[in-house]
Each structure stands twice: as C-alpha cells, then as structure tokens.
Amino acid sequence: MTKLSVNINKIATLRNSRGGNVPDVLKVAKDIESFGAQGITIHPRPDERHIRYQDARDLKSVVTTEFNIEGNPIQKFIDLVLEVQPTQVTLVPDSIDAITSNAGWDTITHKTFLKEVIATFKQNGIRTSIFVDADIKMVEGAAETGTDRIELYTESYAEAFSKGQTNGILPFIKAAEAATKSDLGINAGHDLSLENIKHFKENIPNLLEVSIGHALICESLYLGLENVVNMYLNKLR
Template structure:
C-alpha cells in the first residue's frame, strides 16, 4: 500500500492568520496520525509565513509516524534538518518568493550541489528525496546523486486529468520505471486529490508515498478530516 503523508502547512497558515495557537498545529498532526495518516509533512520557507522553524522542532517531539521536511536546502534549512533529524528530507528548488512549489530540480545542472547535500543528510541517517519533473533524464540525474527517493511533481498530471486527459499519466509512468531501474524509491505530490489519486496510484509502479496538503485540507473543510484521511487510504490500497 502507498503511504499517505499529510502536509500541514495550511493548518499553520490558518493559525498564523489570527495569531495565537488556533488551530493547534501539534494537535492536528496528532489527530491526523490517530485517524490513520502515515506521515506528517511540513515545508518551512525562509519568511516562515506558514510553518515556522520552531514548528519543526515541536513536531519532532510528537510525530510517531514518518516525519518529512521539505524545502530548498539553503544553509538555514540544512541546519534545521540536521538538528531535527526527521525521517525524510525532500529537496525542493523553491525561489524565496515562491507561493508554492512550481518546478522540479535540474538534476544535471545541480548534480554536484545535490550530491554534497544528500551525502550530508544520509550521513545523519536521514532518508533523502529529490523533487523532480516527470522527465527520465532528470530521474537519471537524481539517481546519480545518491538520493534514496525522488518525488514526482504532479501538477501537470492533475491539471490534464481534470480536463479528461488520462494520457497525462504517461510521462509519470516512464519516470517511475526509470527510477525503479536505478533502485530509487518513488514518492509523489502536488495537486493530487480525491478525484485523481486512485488513477495515479493504479498506474504508477512502486509508488511508496504521496504527500498531500492543500487539496486534503480543503476537502476536509467539507467532508471532515477523519473521513477524508480514510477516503485517501481506501484509494491507496
């Protein structure tokens, strides 16, 4: 079964919009786990507009499933990850002013940098994943860095699937097969939702984990968090 890691950035955004501690990020994370969620993902950004660096430290103390920290590996981020020592770190090439992740790494252009950063994290026993577009050349480049996994950037699939274009899955299948050929694990995320997740899961071989935040939290506003978690789990069986 593919694991579901829930990105709680949107909970932090809601909390920060009023100040104080409502909703309580730690309680939400614990509830997600109690409802069956198999991991917690956060993506702190330099301006801390949603997840704060202290949130990473606090969550480490209470997360009992997998803890995944995403972000652009600048020195502040690297230092945080090494301090917190999560289960997994996902490297994302975000610009400082990016609203959300919008591209995967050029793993050939940044090969030396990624190789060095990944070696640093792996020496601490932290599983590594590189955010990549569904491009076999980028997957091959990722494999050469020594990363444990890739995370397929799925926005293009989600947009086309919503239009009825199921062939949009094709490059993702090819990318996944390439990753498997090199012994690299496969994660996926970005704009996956209740409408497209089952089709994606059924077509991507060896899919280990999906990280879902914006869609899941939005759907939960209508359907209830406990219900939505289990709806995802059923689709991922």
C-alpha cells in the same frame, strides 16, 4: 499500500492568519496520525508564512509516524534538518518568494550541489528525496546524486486529469519505470486530490508514498478531516 503523508502547512497558515495557537498544529498532527495517516509533511519557508522553524522542532517529539521535511536546501534549512533529524528530507528548488513549489530540480545542472547536500544528510541517517519533474533524464540525473528517493512533481498530471485527459499519466509511468531501474524509491506530490489519486496510484509502479496538503485540507472543510484521511487511505490501498 502506498503511504499517505499529510502536509499540514495550510493548518499553520490558518493559525498564523489570526495569531495565537488556533488551530494547534501539534494537535492536528497527532489527530491526523490517529485517523490513520502514515506520515506528516511540513515545508518551512524562510519567511515562515505558514510552518515556522520552531514548529519543526516541536513536531519532532509529537510525530510518531514518518516525519518528512521539505524545502530548498539553503544553509538555514540544512541546519534545521540536521538539528531535528526527521525520517526524510525532501529537497525542493523553490525560490524564496514562491507561493508554492512549481518545478522539479535540474538534477544534471545541480548534480554536484545535490550530491554534497545529500551526502551530509545521509551521513546523519536521514533518508533523502529529490523533487523532480516526470522527465527520464532528470530521474537518471537524480540517481547519480546518491539520493534514496525521488518525489514526482504531479501538477501536470493533475491539470490534465481535471480536463479529462487521462494520458497525462504517461510521462509519470515512464519516469517511475526509470526510477525503479535506477533503484530509486518513488514518492509523489502536488495537486493530488480525492478526484485524481486513485488513477495515479493504479498506474504508477512501486509508488511508496504520496504527500498531500492543499487539496486534502480543502476537501476536509466539506467532508471532515478524519473522513477525508480515510477516503485517501481507501483509494491508496
């Protein structure tokens, strides 16, 4: 079964919009795990507009499944990850002012930098993953950095699927095959939803984990958080 890691950034966005601690990010994380999700993902950004760095510290003692921290490996982020020691760190090349992640790494241009950062995390026993586009060259470049996994950036797949274009999955199948050939684990995320997740899961070989936040939280407004988590789990089996 492909694991479901729920990104709780949007919960923090709602909390921050009003001040105080409602909704309680720590309680929501525990609830999501109790509903059956196999992981919690957070993506702290330098301006802390949703998940705060302190949230990462506080969640460490709360999350009992897989704890995944995503972000651009600036020094502040590196220091946080080394302090918190999550199960997995996912490296994302988003700019400081990015609303959301919008591209994978150029693993060829940034190979030396990525190798150094990944080596540091792995020396501390933290599994590493690199956010990449569905591009065989970028996957092969990722393999040369020493990373454990890649996370396929799935926006283009989701956009094509919403237009009825099921062949949008083809580059992702090829990228996944290249990753498997290079002994890389495969994660995926961005704009995956209840509508498109089953088709993706059924066609991507060796898919270990998906990270889903925005769509899952939006769907939960209508269907309820516990119900939606279980709907995803059923589609991922």
